[in-house]
Amino acid sequence: MPEAAVILSSRSGVQYRRIAAGRRLSSGLRYLVLLVGAAVFLLPILWALSTSLKIPSQVFEFPPRWIPRPFVWENYVLAWTGTVPFNLFFRNTLIITLIPALGTVFSCSLVAYGFALFRFPLRDRLFLLVLATMMIPFQVTVIPTYIIFRYLGWLDTYKPFIVPSLLADSAFSIFLLRQFFLTIPSELRDAATIDGAGAMTFYWRVLMPLSKPAVTTVAVISLMNRWNDFMGPLVYLSSIPKFPVSLGLNFFKTFYGGGSGGGGVAHLELLMGAAVLVLTPLVVVFLVAQRAYIKGVITSGLRG
Amino acid sequence: MGLLLISPWLVGFLAFTAGPMVVSFLLSLAKWDILSPPTFVGLSNFQQILYDPLFSKAVYNTLVYTVVNVPLSLTGSLSLALILNRRVPGVSVFRTLFYLPELTPVVAASLIWAWILNTHFGIVNYFLSKLSLPPVPWLESTKWALASLILINLWTVGGSRMLIFLAGLQGVPEELYEAAALDGASAWIRLLHVTLPMISPVIFFNFLLGIIGSFQVFTPAYVITNGGPADSTLVYVLYVYRNAFQYFRMGYASAMAWVMLLVLLGFAWMQLRLMQRWVYYEGEVRT
Structure with a gap:
């Protein structure tokens, strides 16, 4: 790839710094994607967990309540x-x-x-x-x-x-x-x-x-x-x-x-x-x- | 001694694989409702398949499911794997998190998703309403039900497919990337011309798994939608199951099972041929 080689050899210090900054940006972006992805993967399970700890009247609340109050651990006893x-x-x-x-x-x-x-x-x-x-x-x-x-x-x-x-x-x-x-x-x-x-x-x-x-x-x-x-x-x-x-x-x-x-x-x-x-x-x-x-x-x- | 050691397998193979295959083949040529003795009907079961509108519906649904599901799960899990393959802090935590859905038993996952996708109280529609979008009848409309099942599948298998890709990616020698970078190849070019060819066996493996899994999808269709609404999620295996264990049309169901086996075998054979053309194995000499 001769063209690529020319481009590479013509890079100045400024360009390198810019590339490094770009790297940092892209790693931040990557992290963001990961976090969003993890949230999507985790959300259903968290939501099931949240639902399982609610009193019945809160289950169908809309808009949904994320943190149950009170935590009804007895639900698990009942299920069991x-x-x-x-x-x-x-x-x-x-x-x-x-x-x-x-x-x-x-x-x-x-x-x-x-x-x-x-x-x-x-x-x-x-x-x-x-x-x-x-x-x-x-x-x-x-x-x-x-x-x-x-x-x-x-x-x-x-x-x-x-x-x-x-x-x-x-x-x-x-x-x-x-x-x-x-x-x-x-x-x-x-x-x-x-x-x-x-x-x-x-x-x-x-x-x-x-x-x-x-x-x-x-x-x-x-x-x-x-x-x-x-x-x-x-x-x-x-x-x-x-x-x-x-x-x-x-x-x-x-x-x-x-x-x-x-x-x-x-x-x-x-x-x-x-x-x-x-x-x-x-x-x-x-x-x-x-x-x-x-x-x-x-x-x-x-x-x- | 060796034969003695493998004899459990031999017995099991004859009793639970080979025997049943023969029985299944014979049954496919018969009509049998379990209660009365079977009657030989020749190929009429296979003939009937051709004219069964529900059969074609099931084939159609399974094909749509496969054609949408496989590419999406391949690209999705590969992207995740590519991101995780870099040195990101907390990689192992992320890996475990992404893997959690795979651990969830399919029935549990199905029930959880049925609740999440609930039209009136589900959180997905809640998020949509936040974006001022109208609620989607995910599981209640013929338009969305199959798509919902695909979504659930992507969630469940994404993690394990990603792990397989990750294992493949870690086998790509670092020097190749360095050499490509020295030649001035951009990240995109490196992906296309180094990474993808190097992990092509893994892509192939995941592809095959995806196809086989899609052909065999059953549990969510049974548990969540039971084939409905209006047969829009009637997938192949569900239809086989219904014929065998609900309508007790054992012969007809066996014929369908054999069609599926032949399709899968034909597909595997075709893939093996194709693989020789485009999959790269290290140390292999191309001619």
Whole structure:
């Protein structure tokens, strides 16, 4: 770019100073954009929080009041134990997120171990098949799996969530763990074999402890995806006392009114309180396991 | 030993992926309401799809959703990532803030947004009234409902897409920018000719995620608008869901699911071909 070079070489000190000033201006501008962006991203959640702490008569005040007065913390108690008992939904969610997340970590790590450190016929083709299953949307298999679960009498139980997780149902987890296992030096395995460690001892005593970062990533991502899952519970569960929080929230909406479009009635403060309750554990997990989680997002893309 | 270790996956694959795929394919050739035994009808389900006005409506809505959503979320999250990629004080705080919506479960996000976009009491219309603009019936009019769903999606996925871009941007070697700057390239030129080509794999990745996600959108359409008003937010998966689990037309729904799978696979294949043409991977030799 000869022209550019000429321009560059002809710059005087004044021009440089002007460029520096421009930089400062643009960094100020950048900050402004960031602040506005952050406000837009944060506002809905803050507004939900504000609504959840209001007395009912203030919820529909117009113009809206940002800071509730008084702060009605009892709303959360009501949402937690009221007519629609959210604590029950939480307990259910813990069952169908924690157990399957553990199942996924356990089964997928075994499978990844097999793919990473052993030789067997068709291994690479089978691994390609694992990757290919990532392309198949849940919506394609949900109808026949529903039929299978129905046939097995598993509908309206937690088996559709727990059993597949024990059978390595997460291709992404297998992939991520395998990649990590491949980086573990083979000398370690040789050393372990010489010391008389069998394949399972090596897996349990050496491989898993060494792979903590990858294992954490898989566990956290699996946990969050299951916590968020809506369509699965919607299809497999039908009785309200078995609902997890995602379905529970939707039921909450029909029960306490408001929600879609219209004027909205009744207890939006409780609804928003429930929404905040559902969100909070995820934020806590995120803050605790931020690094592992972000790594997972970058490799998997998570949500569509 | 290896085979033994992967056997859980093999069983799971046969029982919950391959098996269901076969069943789904067979079902797509049948009529079945779950209660009475299925009857074989050949390709008539696929034929029926062609003449189903609701099906074309669902396809149309999903296409509009995708075509508007994907470019907006790509440019939006890339811009944020570009800003955050500079050394700005408090970057990690901002990153967390932008990420908060992604953590919000879709149902919770849907309910919160339904409240925010409420025509009479929602804060969005309150802000509009501050600018002396008339209230917009966000979720109640056929004109705005789909746009509202797109807005909600942009809010939810923006943060994670941005993180992916950020990871890509941090992999661009500093020397390239220095060299370009020495050659007198302006910030805009550097963006166009250094940054974008260097992160093209990441752009491609985000693009694919966006397409797949848009094709599969379901929860907000189900929770907030339930397809309405007047089917203006009847998206593809919602229509599949209704056919399968509300009308119990299992065969018809399976046929639609297969159409979706084929479209997605065709799309992925096309993308892979295109990718070879315009995505740059480091160390790759162009011919």
